[in-house]
Amino acid sequence: MYRMRTRRGRLALGAVGCAVLAALALGAATPDDPGADVPRDALGAATPEHQEQALAKLLPEADVTKPPAAFDPVIWAAFIPEDNAMTPERVALGHKLYFDKRLSKDGTVSCATCHDVTRGFTDQLPTSLGIKDQLGKRNAPTTLNVALLQVLFWDGRSPTLDHQAMMPILNPVEMGMPDEDTAMKAIADDAEYQEAFKKAFGREMNYEDLGRAIGAFERTLVFMDSPFRRFLDGDDGAISAEAKAGWELYNGKARCAACHPMNPSNPLGTDNRFHNVGVSARHQNFEDLASEAMKLLKEDPSEQKLDELAVGTDLSELGRFMVTHKRVDIGSFRTPLILNIGITQPYMHDGSLPTLWDVMDHYNKGGEANLFLDGGIEPLNLSEEEIDQLVAFLFTLTDDRFAEENQRQMDEQKAAAQEKRAIRDDAIAGRKTLSFEPRVMPAEKPEK
Numbered sequence: 343m344y345r346m347r348t349r350r351g352r353l354a355l356g357a358v359g360c361a362v363l364a365a366l367a368l369g370a371a372t373p374d375d376p377g378a379d380v381p382r383d384a385l386g387a388a389t390p391e392h393q394e395q396a397l398a399k400l401l402p403e404a405d406v407t408k409p410p411a412a413f414d415p416v417i418w419a420a421f422i423p424e425d426n427a428m429t430p431e432r433v434a435l436g437h438k439l440y441f442d443k444r445l446s447k448d449g450t451v452s453c454a455t456c457h458d459v460t461r462g463f464t465d466q467l468p469t470s471l472g473i474k475d476q477l478g479k480r481n482a483p484t485t486l487n488v489a490l491l492q493v494l495f496w497d498g499r500s501p502t503l504d505h506q507a508m509m510p511i512l513n514p515v516e517m518g519m520p521d522e523d524t525a526m527k528a529i530a531d532d533a534e535y536q537e538a539f540k541k542a543f544g545r546e547m548n549y550e551d552l553g554r555a556i557g558a559f560e561r562t563l564v565f566m567d568s569p570f571r572r573f574l575d576g577d578d579g580a581i582s583a584e585a586k587a588g589w590e591l592y593n594g595k596a597r598c599a600a601c602h603p604m605n606p607s608n609p610l611g612t613d614n615r616f617h618n619v620g621v622s623a624r625h626q627n628f629e630d631l632a633s634e635a636m637k638l639l640k641e642d643p644s645e646q647k648l649d650e651l652a653v654g655t656d657l658s659e660l661g662r663f664m665v666t667h668k669r670v671d672i673g674s675f676r677t678p679l680i681l682n683i684g685i686t687q688p689y690m691h692d693g694s695l696p697t698l699w700d701v702m703d704h705y706n707k708g709g710e711a712n713l714f715l716d717g718g719i720e721p722l723n724l725s726e727e728e729i730d731q732l733v734a735f736l737f738t739l740t741d742d743r744f745a746e747e748n749q750r751q752m753d754e755q756k757a758a759a760q761e762k763r764a765i766r767d768d769a770i771a772g773r774k775t776l777s778f779e780p781r782v783m784p785a786e787k788p789e790k
């Protein structure tokens with residue numbers, strides 16, 4: 343049920359056909375589906391009108407030249423690029439561009455298709471669906487709090503937010519524009535845009551300013567007013583006893599804080615580094631992938647090629663290696679922000695883990711064994727009670743404005759986890775079996 347709902351309309355596409363899709367897109371979902379009344383477009387995202395309404399509720403008119411509430415002005419200033427001061431004109435322009443499907447080759451996809459306001463600013467799909475029903479290889483992270491990231495993308499291949507915004511438009515499996523000129527031509531005749539670009543940047547429309555405007559809009563999406571934040575600020579009653587126990591484990595036995603540090607001066611939950619935590623290692627032949635990547639990137643070392651390979655091919659699994667070409671980075675991905683983690687399922691760079699219980703099962707067994715696994719990843723021997731406590735803690739990281747969705751996700755994930763915990767392995771978690779044993783001594787070794 344749970345999986346069906348989250349993929350509703352989108353993944354039915356290839357397999358079942360357009361008639362079913364149309365029915366699903368019109369909201370013909372099961373009665374227990376709370377998202378059933380949301381009007382959706384052909385790709386399954388909430389319609390732009392519906393998303394705009396939701397956004398207006400989340401973000402009442404605010405002075406964008408000021409830091410977000412509770413943000414120190416000096417710290418906030420460090421997140422604003424020198425060539426892109428926050429102005430209402432830039433934010434308004436970026437807002438419009440974020441929702442504009444004309445920026446995709448066939449006019450069906452916008453940023454908001456995959457970073458949907460009503461779905462935690464992601465698509466809540468394992469991996470994203472772009473133009474012509476093409477399925478990418480990576481999970482779409484949320485655009486919430488992206489202002490605070492030091493590098494962008496799972497593999498950190500984009501240095502800034504403004505720069506990042508120029509990439510998906512040109513990616514063949516996302517928005518599919520062949521080049522910057524074609525993208526600009528798609529909106530060049532719009533007099534509103536001509537004027538808005540002039541007002542925002544004082545010059546003619548151009549692709550870099552498009553990136554800057556979208557970046558400015560995304561910088562308004564700071565959402566970190568969570569129960570846990572209030573707890574950190576000294577409100578002891580802000581989170582439950584169960585979540586508090588989870589917080590202790592997070593810093594202690596479960597060792598999450600080693601990579602996801604959380605404290606009053608760094609409340610984001612990322613070390614901004616890259617690690618191989620063994621997510622999909624079992625399915626990969628890293629060596630073959632690495633040599634293929636080196637060959638292709640030598641033929642065409644452009645940024646666009648890298649983006650194409652990272653999002654659209656199996657080379658995606660190489661992670662940070664594709665950027666640095668260093669063997670130690672094989673299968674490494676940036677430690678994600680875990681703010682609002684309760685509403686951005688499914689998890690990991692490939693969206694392979696549907697619930698936070700699955701995430702805990704993953705860490706509890708020390709990830710999938712592979713040659714490049716980070717040294718910090720080992721079996722944790724957490725009990726079921728401890729797993730529940732850690733999950734309870736993770737659900738306190740969601741901004742209050744999403745409290746309802748967070749509760750709904752928690753209930754759904756709990757129900758799904760009670761039904762199925764696909765990767766749970768108590769023997770490895772408790773070190774009764776060592777994770778390399780099955781490889782060294784295959785269970786069904788063929789007799790000669």
Ligand code: HEC
Nearest residue numbers: 452453456470471472480481482483494495496507510516
């Ligand atoms: C077809 C779906 C799709 C579309 C359309 C799309 N994105 Fe994304 N977005 C993704 C995926 C998938 C990733 C992760 C790719 C990766 O890390 O390699 C991503 C990553 C990002 C990130 C990086 C977040 C992080 O944590 O590093 C930002 C920011 C972002 N997108 C913003 C945008 C903007 C702005 C647009 C429109 C110009 C857009 N996206 C269009 C799917 C999409």
Ligand code: HEC
Nearest residue numbers: 596597598601617621675676677678689690691705716718
């Ligand atoms: C060695 C560093 C490291 C440790 C230790 C670690 N993480 Fe992670 N975490 C990462 C990286 C890197 C990713 C992304 C991995 C990927 O997608 O391949 C990640 C992904 C996640 C995600 C999914 C985020 C998303 O947006 O999909 C969650 C949730 C998470 N970690 C929670 C935890 C918890 C809870 C613990 C402790 C039990 C923990 N992590 C321990 C580095 C770490």
